[in-house]
Amino acid sequence: MVIKKPVVISTSKKRSETSDFVFTKDQVRFTGNQVIDAYREKAWKINQETGIPTTKEEAWRRTDIRSLRLGQFQLIKRNEKSSISDIPANLLEPVADGDHGGQIILYANEYIHRLDEDLQKNGVIFCDLLTAERDYADLLAKAIGTIVKPEEGKFSALTGAFAQNGVFLYIPKNVVIETPVHSLIWGAGIDTAQISHIIVYLESGASATYVLEFASKTEEKGQSLITNNIEIYVGPQANFRFVELQSLGRHVWNFTHERVQVDRDGQLDWIFGAIGGHLTKNFAELDLIANGAVGKMSGFYFTDKNQHLDYDSQQNHLAANTTSDLLFKGALVDESRSVWQGMIYVAPGADKTDGYQANRNLLLSKQARADSIPGLEILANDVRCTHGATVGKIDADQVFYLMSRGIARPDAEKLIVEGFFDPIMQRIPFEGVKHRFQKAISDKMGSYLG
Amino acid sequence: MSELVIKNLHVNINGKEILKGLNFTLPKGEVHAIMGPNGTGKSTLAYTLMGHPAYEVTEGEVFFNGVNILDLEPNERSILGIFLAFQYPVAIPGVTVANFIRSAVNSRRRAVNTDDKGVPLLEFRKEVKQKMEMLRMDPSFAGRYLNDGFSGGEKKRAEILQMAMLKPEIAILDETDSGLDIDALKIVADGVNTLRGPDLGVVIITHYQRILNYIKPDYVHVMMDGKIVESGESDLALHLEEHGYDWIREKVNGN
Secondary structure, X not given: OOOOOOOOOOOOEOOOHHHOOOOOHHHOXXXXXXXXXXXXXXXXXXXXXXXXXXXXXXXXXXXOOOXXXXXXXXXXXXXXXXXXXXXXXXXXXXXXXXXXXXXXXXXXXXXXXXXXXXXXXXXXXXXXXXHHHHHOHHHHHHHOXXXXXXXXXXXXXXXXXXXXXXXXXXXXXXXXXXXXXEXXXXXXXXXXXXXXXXXXXXXOOOEEEEEEEEEOOOOOOOOEEEEEEEEEEEOOOOEEEEEEEEEOOOOEEEEEEEEEEEOOOOEEEEEEEEOOOOEEEEEEEEEEOOOOOEEEEEEEEEEOOOOEEEEEEEXXXXXXXXXXXXXXXXXXXXXXXXXXXXXXXXXXXXXXXXXXXXXXXXXXXXXXXXXXXXXXXXXXXXXXXXXXXXXXXXXXXXXXXXXXXXOOHHHHHHHHHHHHHHHHHHHOOOHHHHHHXXXXXXXHHHHHOO | OEEEEEEEEEEEEOOEEEEEEEEEEEEOOOEEEEEOOOOOOHHHHHHHHHOOOOEEXXXXXXXXXXXXXXXXXXXXXXXXXXXXXXXXXXXXEEEEHHHHHHHHXXXXXXXXXXXXXXXXXXXXXXXXXXXXXXXXXXXXXXHOEEOOOOXXXXXXXXXXXXXXXXXXXXXXXXXXXXXXXXXXXXXXXXXXXXXXXXXXXXXXXXXXOHHXXXXXXXXXXXXXXXXXXXXXXXXXXXXXXXXXXXXXXXXXXXX
């Protein structure tokens, strides 16, 4: 039996007209599909009623977005100047082993998508959201708005109403894709909001690997906005490996609501990597909705300069015999800031649950700050839940020990930082992703060490 | 030419003087033992020679091959050829023994030639394997996290493995025998004996004479209250074993 978890409803009411985005209802895209349109109508309505979150709300207490210049943002225009040649080639290369079975690039309201013929023959759908609304509206309607709800917050409502594009991935029953599919959402320019809705649906027994990447270049001045809803359903006995990478420009404000629902005996391996952006607020949730569902979440982050990264993670055990395992590890340099607030929720009756969460932070400068707040809410009797949270510094004795072997201080510190991240690397089954993270460590350590 | 010369060394830790005018010379290729009761500053000497930042040199000089090393960073001292086998090796989770030693070997190569591309992997693996066999270490050891969850014996063997790989000119063994059972001690001593020779001078810092049964020193020095107070040939160690340190204490106080 699926036990519903109470949905948290954002309490912020709108303060005044000037304290909100300026998007209008005629920018909401209605498709003619009743379900999709009803969802967007509702999202629009909630967006209208909901104010920008403030630090008075618990979930936003450590992330202040008052300096986001709401009124400046316009949705991407069709004719906005952007070229696919701006996108660094390495972002398009495979990071999960094997060539891409399909690829979607979304940039400035343009898109490119490609899917191997044999996958198409098997009924796999991997396309941008506009194409999905046109060609697969009924399938899309089955999933859209069912996992991430507009009620969850300002940005889930906003994204639901105004998503300009996105990705739809559908894997039919018992179809196993060996090659990973990849999509890149390339951030838009100054004063532009890029709003994306990503929907993934794996039917029972399906298996796939999906790499979702958010990236953009850094602009010297100004702000860009990215908001995303990511809804994923992993059907009974389905198996999904999901890699999410974020290397947005340093001027980008990034708000994401994402949730994966794992059904009976389904398996999820979810990997996060965040190194970019100016400010990120991310609600990442795992719902284990039926017996035997398993979800693993592994996070890597490394912030520097004035970056601010805030993750809220929820592991919701909504049925018996479910297993979750979360490990997030981050390093911080300069005056950067991270927040991780995690919660394991075990619903009444969700016995024989095994939940684990740990967050480890390594502060590499005096000015950096990490908040690490684990939480447990257990309403069942027979469970095993463990958690841990640490914020530490590089140990001077470790540095001395390495230096006494001829290793110069910067290399010694780098070695220790790499060692710190090793448990995350061990959890990642993809060499390309590991290399990406290793390069991020090198780059960030390089600037930190001068 | 003398390898290591320590002149009138005074060292404070947390403002308290521990070494109080220590003089000591280790000629090239010789093995000297420094013995003494607890709390006389033996480990302070070891850490100071390696350049631990917590140990403040207030007076004196330390020359290695004619270079005053006191202003050098620990890594610079290491590259000159000084090695300290730690009494308490530090665990570094996430960094494997092999990866760590390779970084150390490559640091030395780059110190000689800044364009060095690093030791070829195959060559490195072969040498590590050979040195590990010498120390009777299981090959899986190279893949374990450095000193993380190692037994006392494993830690000390890992120290000697590093010494074998880094080929220093002098090695300071700080209480290397502590926490070792007799079998482990023999393995470690065999390792040191294999490496000793005209190119490797050794300072054995020890509380007990036991290790000196296996690594024969050329000279033995006794340290007390921050100074070397007695020096002699290897039979001095046996004498100390038999009679303890009191006769030296009396002799020192008597003067």
